[in-house]
Amino acid sequence: MNQTTTQAETIEATCPECDAAVVFDRSPLNGEIANCTDCTAELEVICADPITLELAPEVEEDWGE
């Protein structure tokens, strides 16, 4: 779990891997995938309000197109 902050013009959360700020250009939805620009971790929004990020699950065998 990580603490989130919402500023006037940007929507930010904290990367649970490296504590860097993860910036969203609009309010994310539950399940949305984001990447940390600092550590490149793939993150999943597990709660949209307040924004809570966790490391996204690893690719599973049945994933794809």
Next chain:
Amino acid sequence: MHIAMTYTRLRTEERMLLDAFEHLGVNCTPIDLRTIVFNPLVPGEGGGQWEDYDAVIDRSVSLTNTLTSVAMLEHFGIRCINPLGAIEICADKLATTLALVRAGVPTPAIRVATNAQSGLEAIEAIGYPAVIKPTVGSWGRLVARINDRDAAEAILEHREILGSVQQGVFYIQEHIDKPDRDIRVFVVGGEPIAAIMRSSAHWVTNTARGATAQGMEITDELREISINAAAATGGDIVAVDLLECPDRGLLVNELNHSMEFRNSTETTGVNIPELVARHVVRIAEEARVESEILV
């Protein structure tokens, strides 16, 4: 008009689709399948008010979630995009091959075997180099080119001992000596709307494996084979992957029921999510009319 979009990970494609529906002024509700419990006797129980929707577009990245949810939704009488039958064909390479063969659509030769010894015979029947693939899998995972008998024996033994039960099905495909690229055609409502070439120095030309994409013209030949391939699956919205064989021309390699397109809209200049959303709306309108007639 009310549409739902089921998902398990909300990726760029799903965001683009939600934006496209919003742009069309259509209400599309994203539903995370991981939060849903289905009761076959009560459509409204367990988190999804399914009876409210005219159609559901499946965008789950997990095939297991897709098959489970679409089976349940079709049981409730809800029109799904794609239909379960089409998903089952696209998701399984053997089912895809059989559908293409039945429809007379050119596709690489294959052999199938279910143990290592007969798998070796299948590879030798195809000839070296051969390609082995899991029947269910995506993004080029566990696709291997087998250049000789030593490699064949090693890969078959490893898959038989270390792989899942599913990997005990040995799907062997002839290797096509294609240029350093393959072709993907996006087919929406039976109409090819865009095409890309995917290029890589690696023989696996999948963008998930680092291939780069660029837009290309849809030739008459490409158009015809893509329409026929899509029709063979019964899919509403599919991506057709093709190989250019030096001797036999275009061959359909596989089809995708939940296509990724984030990098293809800009490269092709075609607004793929909007065309997809428009088609989903058309299907939902038809489904609503049909349900009103039945009532």
